Amino acid sequence: MLQRSLHSARTGVEGSTESLMRLRRQSRIREAVIQRLLLTCALVSVFTTVGIVVMLVVQAAGFFSEVSALEFFTGTQWTPLFQPRRFGVLPLVGGTILTAGIAILVALPIGLAAAIYLSEYAHDRVRRAVKPSLEILAGVPTVVYGYFALTFVTPLLRNVFPDMIVFNALSAGLVMGVMIIPMVSSLSEDAMVAVPRSLRDAAYGLGANRFEVATRVVMPAATSGIVAACILALSRAVGETMIMVIAAGSTPRLTFNPLESIQTMTAYIVQISLGETPHGTVEYYTLFAVGLLLFVMTLLMNLFSQWFVGRYREKY
Template sequence: MAIRDIENKPKVNILETIIPKILFLFALISILTTVGIVFILLFETLSFFREVSFIDFITDPKWTPLFIPKHFGVLPLLSGTLIVTFIASLIAIPIGLGSAIYLSEYAPDRVRAIIKPILEILAGIPTIVYGYFALTFVTPVLRFIFPDMDIFNALSAGIVVGIMIIPMISSLSEDAMLAVPNSIRAAAYGLGSTKFEVATKVIVPAALSGIVSSFVLALSRAIGETMIVTIAAGGTPKLTLNPLESIQTMTAYIVQVSLGDTPQGSIEYKTIFAVGMSLFVLTLIMNLIAQYITKKYREEYQ
């Protein structure tokens, strides 16, 4: 036995030396990939702003880089993206959080074992299927209610994007609530609280940091969604607050210009990177806000 241990010891020492280096290499690849993406976005965006004024980019209410006269105001794309995200949040946050509260605090184990996999199936559906679902089912239903609605519109796209991100909010929020110790629940019940009071006034506040993180992650996913808005929302960059009209989001514009018809190196081509950088900055700001809220309301349990 001792002889075997001596023979195996060099192999163990070799593994202990090599494995940390391999894992470090994996971590380094992730970092370098992120740095490379940011560098390319920044380099091409600066090249774009050598030809287009930054002030015009953030203040011009028109976006027509593919037509004459050319306008490079990102506001129509930004407003389209925010309208879709806002509608998605109105759908996903109440339903997702309500599902999480039910699964965490109310559902028996047998019911949870059925409902949770069904919810998670939504996360596995390809987004292009969601897009055609929005265009061929949701839009006709909405046009029955709103006859003047455009075929391509922000409302149906926002509703379906909201449906798509429900599982993300539900699953992550449920995990955050299940992490709250049962002793806190027992203490609340001991004070005479009802199940609803325990869920809404004790568990949800205790898990608030994780719940907020799920909201931000899901909304970042909604902001970056491509196929649903490309198919269902249209391709009309328009500065409007009317969700019944056709709009264009940042991601939909990137898809439009990336189809191969735009000459590489042209100002029209560089708009892809300017819009991509705007999208990157928007999601970065959201994540910084989420980190602040998470740190402020984080609860640590022994």
């Protein structure tokens, strides 16, 4: 009775306890529905990943029932589309590593230098103007980069290397390097900016100049973030497709000469997907074997990066 009168005092309406309870129940149900809905959305990406992995593994199993894993992983000839057929994936892996290597050789020094400039040298106003414009680079569609490599960079490079092939690893790698500069610089800069002011003060107080502060204090303290940025950029380079299809060629060849035409794993997958390869044939299944390998490679890189960040994160 007391409770009832308290309730009515609170709501100001006599006998409204039941409606109040109903309202509460409704809102509880709504909460539960919302929670389920959000959970479903979160699970979409998880299920997609699982689906992709299952699909890749099942289809790749079809491939490995016809071709031995030994041949696949150690063979140096990749000619699944014509006789004699060979299924050694190394030329594709080599092409991927070559172009990604060139890209990281470009992106690492330039990206780090840009990050150092932005975090240690640039005035606030400059930083606010430069950082977004660097990030625009990341927004350019990769097909544009591909044609930029083919129609601008390659002719330019041919002035230097006259006997360079039109489709080549160097030009594609260089342009991809430019493409991933913003990843390296932006993430590295975030890591450097997070280094506390007090460490910089300490170094300046000991007579260090700006460059010494940047290279001997800020960069080492930001190592974990910088390494994570580089690995992320590298795995982006390994997975990059369009530039490779357009500018790097479609000649699987195990070479470390960047002036030659090569084929990357991604470019091969595109070639098969577009071609007239009939379903159910070994050629068709190579798609999944190569795709699975690519997936595993980038997954390992990301796992390594996570492990590294956790292991070497500095606690200031």
